[in-house]
Amino acid sequence: MKPADELVGLIRAYNPRTNEKLIRAAYDYGRDMHEGQTRRSGEPYFTHPIEVAVILAAQHLDDATIITALLHDTIEDTQASYDEVATRFGDEVAVLVDGVTKLTNLQLSSTQTKQAENFRKLFMAMSKDLRVILVKLADRLHNMRTIKAMRADKQVQKARETMDIYAPLAGRMGMQWMRDELEDLAFKVLNPEGRASIMRRFITLQKEAGDVIERITSDMRTEMTKAGIQAEVAGRAKKPYSIWRKMQAKDQGFSRLSDIYGFRVITGTEGDCYRVLGAIHQRWRAVPGRFKDYISQPKSNGYRSIHTTVSGRNGRRVEVQIRTQQMHDVAETGVAAHWSYKDGVRGENPFAVDPVKWISGLSEQFDAEEDHEDFLEAVKLEMYSDQVFCFTPKGEVVKLPRGATPIDFAYAIHTRIGHACVGAKVDHQRVPLWTRIKNGQSVEVITAEGQTPQATWLDIAITGKARTAIRRALREMDRERFVRLGAELARSAFEHVGKKATDKVLDMAAKNLRFREKEEVLARLGSAELTAAEVLQAVYPDLAPNEAEDVATERPVIGLSPDQSFHRATCCQPLPGERIVGITFRGKGVVVHAIDCDSLGNYEDQPDRWLDLHWHSGKHQPIYTVQLWLTIGNDSGVLGRICTLIGEHEANISDMEFVDRKPDFYRLLISVDLADAKHLHRLMMALEAETDVAEIERYRNPELSRPPGGD
Template sequence: MIPVDDLIALVRAYNPQTNEALIRAAYDFGREMHEGQFRRSGEAYFSHPVSVAAILTQQNLDDATIVTALLHDTIEDTKASYNEITTRFGADIADLVDGVTKLTNLQLSSTETKQAENFRKLFMAMSKDLRVILVKLADRLHNMRTIKAMRPEKQVQKARETMDIYAPLAGRMGMQWMREELEDLAFKVLNPEARNSIIRRFVTLRGETGDVIERITGDMRKELDAAGLNAQVLGRAKKPYSIWRKMEEKGQGFSRLSDIYGFRVIAGAEDECYRVLGVIHRRWRSVPGRFKDYISQPKSNGYRSIHTTVSGRDGKRVEVQIRTREMHEVAEAGVAAHWSYRDGEPAENRFAVDPARWIATLSEQFQSEEDHEDFLEAVKLEMYADKVFCFTPKGDVVKLPRGATPIDFAFAIHTRIGSACVGAKVDGMRVPLWTRIKNGQSVEIITAEGQDPQATWLDIATTGKAKTAIRRALREMDRERFIRLGRELARSGFEHVGKKATDKALETAARKLSLPDGDEVLARLGSAQLRVASVVEALYPELVDTPEGEAVRRDRAVIGLEQGQSFNRATCCQPLPGERIVGITWRGRGVVVHAIDCASLSHFDDQPERWVDLHWHSGRHAAIYPVTLDITLANDPGVLGRICTLIGEQKANISDLNFMDRKPDFYRIWVDAELRDAEHLHTLTSALEAEADVAALTRRRTIEESPPGAPGAPREGEAVGL
């Protein structure tokens, strides 16, 4: 464990004015609180917070962040409280420690919905003070460095979480060195064979070619000195995971991969960066399409540098990054450069991005997402994005992720332009909407009034913003369709009890059902999320029909079950009271009831031990058993309304309705009608078949796949128990 004096020395190296007493007090308090606690490796637990603090000193961070690192586990793992830390170290540090604690408690590797919600909380925590995530990233880095002490299954879970969330987040914040180390540590756990193979290849390559890095850096220094440029040249081999990812993306073996070395040239001033570029391109041949100028077009996290790839010795490609010292500091620290210190004062770096503005820009892209899955997709798309720069016809620059299409470009300009897009021109040429935009291209969007987003655009768009806008527009269009259908269903249901489905009645029903407004009631009716009977009952409970005499209870509807057994009606044959039935047992799922003539029963011929002799309880049953009717109707005005009315007149409730096929003269629908028994079904079908507008009518039954899987989820009112 690093002694307190050594830790203070690390901070004093870049901040001679550091509050030594504050750091010493935090060190002593943390060690006291963690006394008697040990890590899985057997080390004293407090060695972990000290190591996290040491990692943060490498980024020249302020005293508050260093103290937070020392205390970051005290609220969660010791008897220390938020109030005690506030009293001892101040509200600022207490809030930072509390923020790290909340991030630690997020289970980011859980289910998709939970993960999306945790991402929301993560961004909320980041928006309050970005130093919280800096401590958390350093915490994760040290945990990954010492991950061998954990159980194998825990190692895999943490490594996957690191690869999916923390590594790309570090990269998005501009801390590329941390991203690379986190990825490599996770790669070591998730695919050790591949990593070891790449390392062996490197050893072999070095034995065959010698120290390539030293030779190329020497060549570059010689050329720069000859041009009178005083610049620092640094070279390194790329990390195993970075090489493996390139091999996967390009489908190439190690021997065919060329750009496995990277070099950085640190120039004295911005104009010298371009002079260095000229010297390198004159000496070595540049590779077409591998040039990026992030000095004239910086990344949103403040990153500035010139990237170029050239053919070096023996035709080997090498990547060269050219930047100034200030740019290099931002490239190493990313957004964290805002808190960096130099000689006891906050470092004045004109390229460091304002963290508040950066996180606000990032968060506003996600805050409009209502759906958990959409939000998660938008976050990951943004986190992993590799930007390209293109131009509007007026010359304005638009940043998009690599692989973006004109659809993404249109929505990046404005949602209204994206929604009305009918075509695009790239560099003056008309192109399909699925065309991939390249760096430096000029894009013009062609719009038309009355155009709406198409569902196929979801497969074309790549940005979270475009996908969100498209989904929202599609949901609104679906909502309008559901409202129209719901209005027809409501009219039929209300007329059945002698009432009218007026706007006022629907608004009143919405209040009673705790829904926003009448349109929401109609939308839910049309999408089968709400039953007409429920709406009518909310307003006129005294008018809802009740059977004469006491109806058979749903949990007593089937006779022949053992005590405690539950049953579900099979969705393939939808048996009704009055029909002969048989049960099939399922381990942990009770009994599934089939009609005796159900074709799916043939799957169980060789399993007689699973068959149960059942029959329906005699007596009057409630109309709660859905049966699907396949109806072909004339495509004339008012026909659907009349059919819905007729079904209601037969005291059957429509629980779902789907349009299966539309033709100019006929359309086919599936109607789920809730019935009492087989006699009720016969009465309803007789009435429907008597209608001139009904061209065909059948009771829809299906055959389960062979062998059948676990029984499907029961519909509302179907799952019952004794």
Template structure:
């Protein structure tokens, strides 16, 4: 364990004016509170907070952050309280310790809905004082460095959480060194064989070609000296996980991967950065499309640097980053540079970003998300994306995630511009709206009055802002159409039981189903979010349940043992009247398949799992869902006539989804609730006879059966 004097020496090295007595008091208090507690490795627990504090000294952080690290687990794990810490160390430190405690209690790996809410809490805690997340990141880094003491399943859970949340967050904050180490430590747990293979390849490469890093570093120093540029040059091999990710992204083997080495040139001034770039490009050939100027267009976390890739010795590609010492400090510390000390005073680094503005910019885009899925999508887009900088014709700059399109650019300017976008010019040339923008391009958006967002844009855009705005516009536009469709579906469903879908009946259904009003009910029916069966049962439960002398669902299949349950295979959706066979599935009873189901081929070598079944004789209720794919003409009233036709055949539409919209036709998927195979044939025959229906097919998907069997 690091002794208190050694820890104070680390702080004093960058802050000679540190409050040594206060740090010593926090050290003694933390050790006393954690006395008797042990880590899973068998070490005293207090070794962990001290190590976290030591990690933060590498970022030259202020006394308050160092003391918070020493005390960060006291409120949660010991008898210490907020009021006691406030009394001993002041309100600032008490609030920081409390903030870290609250972060620790947020369970970030859970269901999507809960995870979205927890991310909101995470950003809320960060917005109060960003230093709490700096302590939490250092806490996670030390835990990952000592993760081998944990149980295997706990290691995997922490590693996935680190890879999904903490590593991207460190990168988003500009702490790239921490991101890389967190990713590599998680990679070591999640894929030890993959990491070991990368390291073995490195050893072999070094044995075959010698110390490439030393040779290239020496060459670069010679070039800079000849150009009379004073600079430091550092080289390194990239982390195993970084190389593994590149191999997967580029679908290349290690031997074909070229840019596995990175070099940094630290100059004395900004002008020297560009002079050094010229010297490097004069000696080595630059790789086209790999130059980025983050000095003139810095990242939102304050990062500034010139990036280029050149063909070095023996044709090997190497990445080169060129920046000043102050830029390098921000590149190493990111947003944390705001609190960094040098020579006993807060570092006046002109490139350090204001943490309050940074967190405000990060969170404002999440506040507009209307549901959990949209929020999570926005979070992941923001945390995982690199950025490109594009210009309007007037020279205004907009930052977008890599892979963004002109539509993203239009929405970045204004929601109204995005919604009315009909085309774009990039660097003066007309391009498709799905074009991926590149750094430094000039984008001119073409708009037209009356244009509205298209459904296909959702799959084109990259930014959370654009996706949210498009979804909202589509919801508003589709509402009228869904209400009309819902009214027709409700009319047919009520007529099947001899009733009318009056306003009063629909209002009653809405009240019973806890839906705000009649219009909302019809919109939900039209968008297939609720079924007409639910609506009818809400108003007339007795009539809906009245089936006469029909065969109940629980005794629909003959041939099962008394202790066996069954369910229909989603792959073939068998209905009464079809020949069937059962396949036993552990923990799921028997899955019933049509005798001609393609999935049955998988079980040819497992005869012990086959069960001879048949449908029960007699009339069955209209509860067996069959999926149809229809191609219909795009004309007024066609869909209404189809719904009426299906209703006349006493079938219920339980779901409807458009999968392709063209000017002359629509393709849609429709789920119908039917009695038996004769009922299905009657419906399909009637549909095939309709002149506005180009094609009707029963949709069977073996993939759905495979997915279901794997559940």
């Protein structure tokens, strides 16, 4: 266990004005609270908070963050309380410790919906004070460094969570060194063979080519001397996971991979950065398309540097990063540079980003996202994004994630521009909306009045902001359509009992059904979330049709003329309770389809053949055949139990076909006669709960779509 003197010495080296007394008090309090606790490795537990504090001290962070690191597990794992921590170390530290405790309790690698909700809580915690996530990242880094003491299954779980969440988050915050180490530690757990193979290739390469890094570093220093530039030059081999990722992305073997070495040149001034760039490009050939100037166009997390890739000795490609010392300090700590100290002075670095502005910029587009999975998708897109810089026709710079399209560009300018987009020009040439924008291109959006977002745009857009705006607009358009359909259904239902669906009547229905406005009632009626009988019941309970009343089997569908016959479509097999439409066939009646049937696409250009239909409310007879795919265990008595279960749920088996027979399972297509959609749901739930049923799903086949009579 590191003594308090060693930790205080690390802090005093960059912050002579540190509150040494408070640091020591936190050290002693944390040690006493964790007394008797051990880690899985057998070490005293308090060694962990000390190492977390050391990681943060290496980033030159403020006293409150260091003290939080020392105490970050006290409220959760010891007798310590929030009030006691606040009394001893102040409200600022208590709030930070409490925030880290809440983050620790979030299961970020759990199920999709819960994971999305926990991501939302993660962002909320970050928005209150970004230092909470800094401590959590350092906590995860030390846990990954000591992960071997955990059970094998826990190692995999933590490594996957680190690779999916914490590593990209560290990178998004500008702490690239931490991202690299977290990824490599997780890679060692998730794919030890892959990592070992890369390490072996490195050793072989060194034997064959000698110390390439030292030779190229020496060459670069010589060029700096020739140009009269004072600069520090350092080189390193890239991390195994970084190399592995490049191999997967480029589908190349190690021997064909070129840029596995990285070099950094640190200069005194911004002007020297460009002089270094010129000297390097004069000495070595630049690789086209591999130049990025993050000095003139900084990343949103404050990162500034010039990146170029050149062909070095023996044609081997190497990446070179050029920056000043101040830029380097921000590159090492990212957004955390806001709290860093140097010689006892905080936050003097002009490139350090204001964390409040950074986190608000990162999370603003997620605040309006209502759907959990959409939110999760948007967060991950943002965290994994690299940036491209493009220009408006007026020369203004727009930052977008790599792979962005003109749709993303339009919404980045303004939501109104995005909604009205009908086309785009890139570098003055008309291009499809799915075109990927490249660095330095000029983009012009073509708009038109009356244009509305298209559902296909969701497959084109990649930014969270664009996708959120498109989804919201589509929901509003769907709502308008559902309101119109609901109004028609309400009019028909009320006229059926001799009443009118006036605004006053619908307002009363909304009030009795506890909705804010009548439009909500109509929208839910149009989307089949409410039935016409329920709306009638809310206003005229004595006139509403009896739901239990038997429905005549010969005319169960409303909306047909007396001379029209109907047939259920064999492709989707619609059931009472499901939304339906009819397609007319001359001389052959009407085929009734479920509203979501894929076969309806065949009639999109023939709107005159469509009929708006709905099922009679009431009790339908179990005469409507639906086919189900079942995978069941091949064991004695299983099929008999399944058939008995179907009978117990008042459903009749009308046909059965064994599609696949294996030694351990049967796969069969079974036809059952049901009354309505609720009947189907109850039956499927019962079958799914049966231990011998491995899989069950409703069978629908668009290829079976055909008009009455088979032609």
